[in-house]
Amino acid sequence: MTEFLGLYNYWIVIFLMMTGFYIVIARENLIKTIIGLNIFQTSVFLLYITMGKVTGGTAPILKGSHGGESHGGETHGAENHGAEHGQELIAAAEGHLDSGVDAVVGVYSNPIPSVLMLTAIVVGIATTALALALVVRIREEYGTIEEDEILEMDRNS
Amino acid sequence: MMDFIVIPILALLAATAVTVARIRNLWAAVMFTGIYSFLSASWMLILDAPDVAFTEAAVGAGITTILMLATLSLTPRRHRKSGRLSSEDFEERPSKSPLFPLLIVTITGCALVYGTFDMPHFGDPNAPIQVYPEPSFVEKSQPDMHGLPNVVTAVLASYRGYDTLGETAVIFTAGIAVLLILRKNTDDKDGSESQAVTGENV
Numbered sequence: 001m002t003e004f005l006g007l008y009n010y011w012i013v014i015f016l017m018m019t020g021f022y023i024v025i026a027r028e029n030l031i032k033t034i035i036g037l038n039i040f041q042t043s044v045f046l047l048y049i050t051m052g053k054v055t056g057g058t059a060p061i062l063k064g065s066h067g068g069e070s071h072g073g074e075t076h077g078a079e080n081h082g083a084e085h086g087q088e089l090i091a092a093a094e095g096h097l098d099s100g101v102d103a104v105v106g107v108y109s110n111p112i113p114s115v116l117m118l119t120a121i122v123v124g125i126a127t128t129a130l131a132l133a134l135v136v137r138i139r140e141e142y143g144t145i146e147e148d149e150i151l152e153m154d155r156n157s
Numbered sequence: 158m159m160d161f162i163v164i165p166i167l168a169l170l171a172a173t174a175v176t177v178a179r180i181r182n183l184w185a186a187v188m189f190t191g192i193y194s195f196l197s198a199s200w201m202l203i204l205d206a207p208d209v210a211f212t213e214a215a216v217g218a219g220i221t222t223i224l225m226l227a228t229l230s231l232t233p234r235r236h237r238k239s240g241r242l243s244s245e246d247f248e249e250r251p252s253k254s255p256l257f258p259l260l261i262v263t264i265t266g267c268a269l270v271y272g273t274f275d276m277p278h279f280g281d282p283n284a285p286i287q288v289y290p291e292p293s294f295v296e297k298s299q300p301d302m303h304g305l306p307n308v309v310t311a312v313l314a315s316y317r318g319y320d321t322l323g324e325t326a327v328i329f330t331a332g333i334a335v336l337l338i339l340r341k342n343t344d345d346k347d348g349s350e351s352q353a354v355t356g357e358n359v
Contacts, residue, residue, distance in 0.1 A: 049206045049209060052286065144234070
């Protein structure tokens with residue numbers, strides 16, 4: 001049983017995702033459906049972000065001697081040592097946390113899911129805005145935002 | 158120590174999602190959606206993704222809520238020419254039996270949980286996602302971006318710059334589409350329409 005407890009993050013995400021899915025398929029109100037889609041979408045963001053987390057890691061903002069306060073000559077030095085630091089980072093990522101990690105290189109969580117989800121959030125707001133505009137337009141035409149009433153009007157006309 | 162923060166956040170997250178599913182009043186549902194977004198932003202912050210957390214708090218909890226409230230104000234149930242709207246005008250009708258959707262959702266959820274048994278554990282440093290794109294790009298991003306310490310920004314603006322440009326194009330397209338959808342041939346009820354349009358362009 002203990003080997004499955006490490007998967008709790010996926011189960012929480014799945015619970016949230018299924019709640020959103022339930023709202024989408026069970027509710028007739030168009031605005032409620034969009035709310036359900038939003039909840040589904042946010043849970044997908046959470047799925048990606050939890051996969052990028054590394055135990056003991058920190059946010060992928062580099063710290064150390066060639067950070068913020070010392071640019072210039074240091075930046076050049078960092079270029080030469082880049083590959084070497086990369087190796088140390090791989091070592092850190094492979095679990096040898098106490099060997100070969102100096103003050104410059106720490107353990108960072110994966111930045112790639114963050115990047116992907118930043119794009120997804122912005123695209124998500126675009127689709128939400130479009131859906132809401134369509135709801136406003138449907139309300140103007142039909143006088144209701146309940147899906148079954150709209151379908152009935154379509155059948156009768 | 159961290160569990161004292163994480164567990165309440167996750168419990169509140171689940172409770173908020175269930176509340177949104179159960180509640181009938183649409184204003185309340187929209188406000189709970191904002192709370193849900195903010196709670197998920199809090200969890201993202203704990204999961205070492207501050208950039209996503211900021212964006213989710215600003216876009217998910219902020220702009221989405223404003224857009225939904227603007228839409229809600231334009232779509233009351235009864236079409237009244239005069240008179241005050243009451244909260245009943247923003248309530249869903251009671252829906253049909255929830256048993257069939259509940260069954261579908263349960264089956265799908267069980268299938269997904271079964272799928273997670275093959276997934277790497279939470280926080281595992283040897284997971285494929287951590288190992289495969291060689292992590293040295295984290296260090297190399299600093300010289301590539303002239304000392305910029307935030308790797309997420311470096312990847313977003315430099316390595317994936319064209320993707321970000323495409324994302325901007327998507328927003329532009331959506332803005333134009335919203336304007337076209339909401340445009341009217343007759344120019345009555347101009348006030349309420351421009352309210353929604355201003356919301357889109359934030």
